Amino acid sequence: MVSVALITVFVFMNGLPSMVEHGFMEFLLGDRWRPTNGLFGILPLVVGTLCVTGLALLIGVPTGVASAVFLSDILPKKPAAVFKFAIELLAGIPSVVYGFFGLIIIVPMVKRIFLPILQVFDPEATTTGFSIMAGGLVLAIMILPTVVGLSENAISAVPSDYREASLAIGANKRETAMRVLVPAAKSGILASIILGMGRAIGETMAVLLITGNVALLPGSILDPVATLTGTIALEMSYADAGHQQALFAVGIVLFCIIFILNIIARFVASRMGVGGK
């Protein structure tokens, strides 16, 4: 409690003056982040973070929920336990290792596989591989343990009465999972998604290594972006006083986004907690 309060006070104390100095709106909505020229518009960073996170959710959530259904209701108990253990292991891998994996495997893959696909629609497209796509893919893997673990718990907790009722009407396992179990477990699944989203937004090291860190508004998912966290981590070491304060202000924005997400997660979980529609 005390440390949370201290961190909050510290970040706000260091960051707020900079926000006020550059104008609140210009800070939030300015589309140029050039700290060396005194331009502190964080819109490209916010957009970068949201794009990478959004893509990660787009890929990670369907995969994660499908895996959760597979583990809880389709696979027999013993192999399911092995898979669950493997997915829990994913959570223990340091994020810099994910970044390394992304750098070696995903970034070249984006260049080799996704660029030709995009070029079908836009022949001028180019990419270095460092991109929203690469960041989204790696983050999708990183949020899997959160999404799969919590969703699997929620689905397993659905009373088996519902399963029997559905199967007895002649539904198969897939229909039962999609139409009865997932809807009945939706509060838990939603909470898992929001927590996964928090993880994705807060992730620093992995995205730092693979998104390219170019603070410009991206034109396509193969463009490089800079994220809020990545920018703070990269620039803090050489920032002068004003720049440093601006980075603290970026921290405030990050802080608020994650704080709001947590509140939504709690609200969703408590509101839809008991069965209900």
Next chain:
Amino acid sequence: MQKENVFEIENLNLHYGAFQALIDVGIIIPRQRITALIGPSGCGKSTFIRTLNRMNDLIPSCRVEGKVMFDGEDIYDKACDVIALRKKVGMVFQRPNPFPKTVYENVVYGPKIHGEKNKDRLDEIVERTLKEVALWDEVKNRLNKSALGLSGGQQQRLCIARALAVGPEVVLMDEPTSALDPIATLKIEELMSGLCENYTIVIVTHNMQQAARISDFTAFFLNGVIVETDTTEKIFANPANTKTEEYITGRFG
């Protein structure tokens, strides 16, 4: 031309791992009649009723031998389509288990799974089945509210409607009223005599009076064996086996 008997079962043996739950069970379930299965707890009646729509498939250690003929086809044959079987042989469970969806969505769940998309036809199914279970007047103004807001008895009737919505020939009921109060129980019993004009009903019950009141035929199970099966009248008035007599007069079980 439909056969007179819906189910003809011969030499049915069922094992859960090393435990034998049903021993040489043989019974005939006549069409459009109510057949009651009675017997003390753990005697195999619920296990037996679950062999009729292959719900026992869900239990990994369960092994079934023997012949279960449904409309002249062995449902334990490899060629049998379990989905199609369960569409024709519906089931109602001990505890009311409507889905956490609206009343309407509960009833159309089965028809939708089996491919019915026409809204008018779905509406028609909802009205017809809810009328069949005497629930229409009580819920027609709240079809789009959650089914979990209904009373226990209403929920159970909704579950019966949900089972009827896919147009089954048989409805299996596994102690459908044991979780309900006497008034809700009475309503479901009244319903059943009407339902057997169109459907064959097999009901497991612990309640002897219930079996006597509503069924046409009764089978008495004891330790995995059918001790006696006959018309309900005969079983209750003049049982052939002394075990049956002891059970229905309440000396054990």
